[in-house]
Amino acid sequence: MNRIAIITLFAVLLLFQRHVVAQDSEEDDTPIAFELPAPAPDKALVIFTRPPFEAPVIQFQYYDGGQYLGKIGPGSYLVYECDPGSHVLWGKSENMSFIDADLEAGRVYLVNTRVTSGLTRARVDLVPYDPTQKNAERLKNRLLRRISTREEIRVQAGALDASDHAKQAARGLERYEQLKAKETGLETMGADMYVQ
Numbered sequence: 001m002n003r004i005a006i007i008t009l010f011a012v013l014l015l016f017q018r019h020v021v022a023q024d025s026e027e028d029d030t031p032i033a034f035e036l037p038a039p040a041p042d043k044a045l046v047i048f049t050r051p052p053f054e055a056p057v058i059q060f061q062y063y064d065g066g067q068y069l070g071k072i073g074p075g076s077y078l079v080y081e082c083d084p085g086s087h088v089l090w091g092k093s094e095n096m097s098f099i100d101a102d103l104e105a106g107r108v109y110l111v112n113t114r115v116t117s118g119l120t121r122a123r124v125d126l127v128p129y130d131p132t133q134k135n136a137e138r139l140k141n142r143l144l145r146r147i148s149t150r151e152e153i154r155v156q157a158g159a160l161d162a163s164d165h166a167k168q169a170a171r172g173l174e175r176y177e178q179l180k181a182k183e184t185g186l187e188t189m190g191a192d193m194y195v196q
Contacts (some may be wrong), residue, residue, distance in 0.1 A: 032141065035147040036108050036196055041079050044103035046089065048078040048126075049146055050113035055122035060113060061092040061165070066173055068165035069155045076151040084116065089189075090172055094118035097126040098176050099187040107194035110143050128189035140195060 039045035048062055052074045059073040064080065065088045072078045084105040089112060090098040103109060110129035115122050129143065130136060179185040 019071060022024075026035070030150070032145055032148060034144050036193075037152075038174060038196075039108065042105050042179045043081045043107055044084045044085075045108045046080045046082065046101070047108065047113060047147065048072065048080070048091070048111045048113060049143055049150075050074060050077070051115055052146065052150070054115035055093075058115075058122045059120075059125050059167070063090050063092070063145040063169055063172060064088065064128075066166075066169040068169060072103055072153055072155060077147050078153050080155045084191075088173070088176055090176065091126045092168065092172060093124040094124045096172050096175050097124050097187075098126055098142070098179060099189050100125050100180075100186070101128070101189040102191045103189075104191040104194065107191070108196045109189060109193060110140075111141065111189075112143060112193050126187060128187055128193055129195055130193050131195070132160050143195075 002079040007185070036047070037045060050060065050072060054074070056074050059071040060070040061071045062078055062080075064082060069080050070078055082103065084103050087101040087103060088098060089101050089111065091098055093133065095118065099111065112127045113156065114127055116125060129140065131140075132140070176186075
């Protein structure tokens with residue numbers, strides 16, 4: 001009986017600590033002095049973020065169309081510099097989440113990775129930052145605060161072995177085409193949805 005009580009107490013303390021730490025870091029939406037990385041003048045920059053304490057052992061995979069970009073876990077963010085224009089940005093975990101993006105040269109875009117419970121593992125939900133949404137400035141400050149305290153992972157062109165991810169990329173693009181045909185389940189990120 002004592003063993004069960006100790007385990008229960010430990011679980012409650014762990015949940016309480018998670019709640020307090022998450023509130024300290026995520027709820028603070030005051031402006032901070034943090035300089036986002038800048039893209040080359042003829043490129044666009046996309047930064048994928050994710051909450052620091054949700055699904056701590058799961059690393060989500062990120063793609064641009066059929067190109068594997070990398071994976072991040074909590075405590076890091078992914079920086080992707082690309083050509084401007086149309087892109088299909090997507091993330092993979094138990095599920096796949098897609099964004100139809102139209103990116104402008106010289107701009108920085110933020111994609112927030114929301115984490116939800118899945119059947120066998122965490123699910124991913126990619127949500128582009130929208131400067132026109134209610135409380136946009138508050139959300140921007142939260143995302144910038146999250147980025148400012150995390151480890152940057154930068155996508156290096158040609159550095160990733162795409163052959164390991166070719167089948168997954170093909171399955172993802174097939175799923176994207178199905179959702180697009182149904183006109184459901186796709187987020188959009190217009191060229192004007194930049195953070196800087």
